[in-house]
Amino acid sequence: MKLTWSLLFTLPLVTCSILAPLSRSTAQIVPDVNLGGTENSVVNPDAINGIPSDRIDGGAIRGSNLFHSFQEFNVLEGRGAYFSNPNGIANILTRVTGGNPSNILGRLGVLGNANLFLLNPKGIFFGANASLDVSGSFFASTADSVVFDNIEFSASNPQPVPQLSINIPIGLRFRDNPGNITNNGRLQVQTGNTLALVGGDVSLDGGSLTAPDGQVELGGLAQAGTVGLNPDFSLRLSEAVTRGNVLLTNAAKIDVANTGSASVAINAQNLNINGGSRITGGIKEGLDSNGFVPGDINLNVTDLVAINQDSIVENVADVNAIGNAGNINVNANKVEITGAGRIRTRTLGKKSDAGDINIKATDIYISNPAYIVPVNDALRKDPSLEDKPALDASNYKSDRRIGTGSSGNIFLDASGSITLIGEPGTDKVISTYNAGSGTGGGDILLTAKGSVLLDNAFLVTTVINNKADTGAGNIFLQGDKSLSLVNNSQLSAITFGTQRTANLW
Numbered sequence: 001m002k003l004t005w006s007l008l009f010t011l012p013l014v015t016c017s018i019l020a021p022l023s024r025s026t027a028q029i030v031p032d033v034n035l036g037g038t039e040n041s042v043v044n045p046d047a048i049n050g051i052p053s054d055r056i057d058g059g060a061i062r063g064s065n066l067f068h069s070f071q072e073f074n075v076l077e078g079r080g081a082y083f084s085n086p087n088g089i090a091n092i093l094t095r096v097t098g099g100n101p102s103n104i105l106g107r108l109g110v111l112g113n114a115n116l117f118l119l120n121p122k123g124i125f126f127g128a129n130a131s132l133d134v135s136g137s138f139f140a141s142t143a144d145s146v147v148f149d150n151i152e153f154s155a156s157n158p159q160p161v162p163q164l165s166i167n168i169p170i171g172l173r174f175r176d177n178p179g180n181i182t183n184n185g186r187l188q189v190q191t192g193n194t195l196a197l198v199g200g201d202v203s204l205d206g207g208s209l210t211a212p213d214g215q216v217e218l219g220g221l222a223q224a225g226t227v228g229l230n231p232d233f234s235l236r237l238s239e240a241v242t243r244g245n246v247l248l249t250n251a252a253k254i255d256v257a258n259t260g261s262a263s264v265a266i267n268a269q270n271l272n273i274n275g276g277s278r279i280t281g282g283i284k285e286g287l288d289s290n291g292f293v294p295g296d297i298n299l300n301v302t303d304l305v306a307i308n309q310d311s312i313v314e315n316v317a318d319v320n321a322i323g324n325a326g327n328i329n330v331n332a333n334k335v336e337i338t339g340a341g342r343i344r345t346r347t348l349g350k351k352s353d354a355g356d357i358n359i360k361a362t363d364i365y366i367s368n369p370a371y372i373v374p375v376n377d378a379l380r381k382d383p384s385l386e387d388k389p390a391l392d393a394s395n396y397k398s399d400r401r402i403g404t405g406s407s408g409n410i411f412l413d414a415s416g417s418i419t420l421i422g423e424p425g426t427d428k429v430i431s432t433y434n435a436g437s438g439t440g441g442g443d444i445l446l447t448a449k450g451s452v453l454l455d456n457a458f459l460v461t462t463v464i465n466n467k468a469d470t471g472a473g474n475i476f477l478q479g480d481k482s483l484s485l486v487n488n489s490q491l492s493a494i495t496f497g498t499q500r501t502a503n504l505w
Contacts, residue, residue, distance in 0.1 A: 027071075027072040028054065028072070028079075029054050029056070029073055029081060030043075030073075030098070031068075031070050034158035034159065034160065035059065035067065035068075035069050035160055035161065039067075039161075040069070041056060041068040042058035043055070043056055043057075044057065046082075048080055048082045048109070048111070051079060051080050051106075051107065052078075052080070053080035053107075054079070054081045055082050055084065056068065056082065056083045056084060057084045059092075060160070060161040061086065061089065062161055063165055063166050064089055064091065065090070065091045065166050066083075066089045066092045067093050067095075067153060068083070068094045068095070069095050070095070070097065071098035072096070072098050072100060073096045074104070074105075075103070075105055075107065075108055076106055077127065077129050078129075079107070080106055080107040080108070081106070081107070081108055081109070082109040082111050082133070083111065083116065085110055085112020085114045089114050090168075091168065092114045092115070092116050093119070094116070094117060094119060095155040096118075096120035096122070097155050097156075097158045100122060101125060102120045102124045102125070103125045104124065104130045105129060105130055106131075107132070108130070108131075108134075110134045110135065110136065114136050115134075115136035115137040115138070116136065116137075116138050116139070117141070117146060118138075118139065118140045119141055119146060119153075119155055120142060121142050121143065121144050121156060121175065122142070123142055123179030123180050124141075124142060124179070124182075125181075125182050126181075126182065126183040126185040127184055128185055128206070128207075130183070130185030130186075130187065131185060131187065132188060132189060134189060136189075136193055137196070137233055138189055138193075138194070138195055139196045140196070141172050141197075142174075142178040142179035142198070142200045142220070143172035143174050143178065143227070144156050144174055144175045147170055147171035147173050147229075148167060148168075148169055149167055149170060152173060169229055171226050172198055172226065172229065173225075174221045174223070174224055174225055178199060178200040178221060178222075178244070180200040180201040180203065181199045181200060181202045181203070182203045182205060183202075183204050183205070183209070184205050184206055184207045185207050185208075186208045186210070187208070188209075188210035189210070189211050191213045191214065191258065192214050193214045194216075195209050195211040195215075195216050196216070196217040196218070196233065196235065197209070198219060198220045198235065199219075199220030199244045200221075200222070200244050201222075201247070202218050202220060202244060203247045204247070204249070204252035204254070205247075205249055205250050206250035206251055208254070210254075211255075211256050211262060212255075212256065212257065212258035212262065213256070214262055215256065215264070215295075216254050216264045216265070217233070217265050218246050218266045218267070219235055219244065219246065219266060219268055222243060222244045222269065223241060223242045224241075225238065225241035226238075234263075234265060235267060239302070242269060243268050243302055244268060245269055245270045245271070246266050246268040247271075247272050248272070248274070250275045250276075251276045251277060252277040252278075253277065253278050253279075253280070257281055258284055258287065259288065259289050259292065259323070260281075260282055260287075260289040260292060260317065260321075260323045260326065261292040261293065262281055262295045263296055263298070263326070265300070266300065266301070267300045267301075268301050268302075269301065270305075270306075271299060271301045271305045271306070272306045273306070273341070274309040274311055274339075276309060276310045277311045278311065278313075278314070279297060279312070280316065281296075281297050281314075281315045281326055282294075282314070282315045282316040282318065282321075282326065283316070283321035283322075283323050285318040285321065286319070286321065287318075287322075288322040289323025290323075291323075292323070294324045294327075294355065295326045296329055297315055298331075299330045299331070299332070300331050300332075301330075301333070303332065303334065304333065304336065305330055305334070305336070305361075306338075306341075307336070307337045307338075307341035307343065308338045308339035309339045309340070309341070311341050312343070312344060313328060313343045314328075314344040315328050315344075315346075316344075316345070316348075317346070317354070318348055320348075321347070321348070324347070325345050325347050325354050327345070328343055328344075328345060328356075328357050328358070330358065330361070332360075333361060333363075334361060334363050334364075334365070335361045335365070336365045336366075337366045338365075338366075338367045343359075345408045354408035354442070356408045356410070356411065356442075357408065357409070357411070358411045358413075360413045360414075361414055361415075362416040363414060363416040363418075364412055364414050364417070364419070365419045366429060366457075408442045409432070409445070409473070410430060410432060410445070412445070412446045413448075414449065414450065415449045415450075416448065417450040417451045417453070417479075418448045418452045420453065420457035420459075421457060422458060429454075429457040429459065430444055430457075430459045431458075431459075432444060432461045442461065443461070443473040443474045443476070444473065444474070444475045444476070445474075445475075446476070446477045447477075448478065450480065451479050451481045451482040452477055452483045452484070453482075453484045453486070454484065455484075455486050455487050456486075456487040457490075458490050458492065459475055459491050459492070460491075461473035461474070461492070477491070
């Protein structure tokens, strides 16, 4: 290994455009005649849950599935569109065949517990006042067809549904140039369900997706191919097909936090999280996971993950929570965390461990000022910490604050290079932190097949409770080509107590 003291790094250009809203259509909900005879969809005016609405009846029933087919499907602001839910129906599948995108500006609902699938290959736009009123899961997709084990329910080649026994959907089939999905609204499903947007490109522009103790699935394809649908409604994408891009901007939010069993999965070609946007998982204040396995946040990207402009991805066990926070896993070609972007696992709970942060990429670039926040209320009870808010100044951190438990580990694995750049006068770039009385601080491991550069960067593991079982975590750095620490970069393992000293490699 060659030790050097300078390295030139060129930051790759990050490009990700905001998806424009789709053109508004004057038509609302217009059934087509493709289901045939008495099985065509029927739309009737009604007042449902306090707003003027369209009630959608009819359709083709096959087993536990109900199929609807429309020439146009739009919901105006201030109005609702509700699907009837006959007994025994578990899935309601809706296709739009007329060649125009769908604009959901009001409320979309189901009068029962069935899952709802909305399929329009030309695009789907959720306006700022769009909302869901569903008791099951919700899927919006610009795929061409929903795939079953014996049929396809297609929007571009609409045919009557054959008189067969049809089971659960197993995939979404795309043609070339699928439409995009944009969400400006506040879409939420009930506890334990799935909320999925499957494009084309998918954009959250100031909108939010909420699925407490459920799962949020984002992604899609940029070319012809199939997205698999697992029995738990998670998505399965092939590495061989070009994916669509995903953008979170203008304080967009994804939130699955509740009792900690929820998950977030984003599968994209490029993922850009900016403008103060946030992805949150974990356990809410005072709740108990009841022994369930904690859910992870998984970012699976074939090219670039960019997190910037004070945006954050976090998995948290909040104050007085019981149970562990999940991990955050990032797999990409390139990872860039700049402009006060953060990835964080954290626990403030009674009996909680923080999750691990695992990043695997070709090149990893982190350039952040420290994000210095006040020490939380629990820590302020210790007068010795009153003047040390910088202990919580971690851009990239896994910290354990109170109670018992341990902080998580941080793993960065690059087949190319790792570059960490701080700013003069700021604090840590990467940090594990434990103020509890559990098993101690987490480790930091950075390995690269190419070079590792720390420029004014601080890597710190800390334990501040002398009742902790072990001391601060270890720090391990390996750059097969070069390892460079410049401009006062530091590696520090700090233990306020009598526990063993950490190792620095």
